[in-house]
Amino acid sequence: MIRTPRPDERRRVTRRRPSLGACTLAVTGAALLLGLVVAPEAAVQGQPQRLMYLHVPSAWTAFLCFGAVALCSIAQLLRRPGSWGEIAQAAAEVGVVTTGLTLAEGSLWAHASWGVWWAWDPRLVSTAVLFVSYVAYLALRALPSAVVPARAAAWVGLGSAFEIVIVHFSVIWWRTLHQGPTLLQPSLSPPPIASMMLVALLVALVASTLGAIWYVRARVAVLVVDQATPQAARQLVMERSR
Amino acid sequence: MSGWAVVAVGYALAILVWGGLVWLGLRGRRP
Helix, strand or coil, X not given: CCCCXXXXXXXXXXXXXXXXXXXXXXXXXXHHHHHHHHCCCEXXXXXXXXXXXXXXXXXXXXXXXXXXXXXXXXXXHCCCCCCHHHHHHHHHHHHHHHHHHHHHHHHHHHHHHCCCCCCCCHHHHHHHHHHHHHHHHHHHHHCCCCCCCHHHHHHHHHHCCHHXXXXXXXXXXXXXXXXXXXXXCCCCCCCCCCHHHHHHHXXXXXXXXXXXXXXXHHHHHHHHHHHCCHHHHHHHHHHHHC | CCHHXXXXXXXXXXXXXHHXXXXXXXXXXXX
């Protein structure tokens, strides 16, 4: 649908945020240093365990983004003013990419520690279903609103969020090859890993979260410009170039 | 693959995927 951006959307597009980008780069650099150099080698799994500093943050970021899609979908369904559709789309894009990365990193790690690239395991299968669900959500949003109304896509975005719960609890509800939760244990006991590994993991979680926030904010600006009328888009571009 | 080779592939993949997302998603940012 073609529409003119509201003044608050225009301000959001034209505002520059070098500090968030710089902060993301700095924390990402620290995460790489901690994960590859500072954190000790795992006693049993060896070096491949360092994939944890990519695998877990990717999964966390995907959950966070899909949670954001659900919240934006609720706002859309309640007809709240704001760029909820654009935020949901940007968050879903990050969620799909990080879920794909979770599966790929997990596959590499599985081959190194289990000896197989893939297993029909509840955690792996539920994560793959989550991935396909949000690819479908993005496909629905890409269709013209005359074919699939925005509210229908919002229902899919909201409904798919229940899969996050299934993925998270799959290692608790069913017998699985995949290890149980390290940070969010049901007993709330301290994480059973070395302190420097925990620090590296937490910094990587922060880096991935900041990267997702940075991308979503920048991507929403692009989507708002894309949907603007040619005159409004030209005005936005002129404001940005000042 | 040796332990470090697996780690190298994993980190390279992560950099490529995030880089691809940013490139594809934001290339129209400054038209």
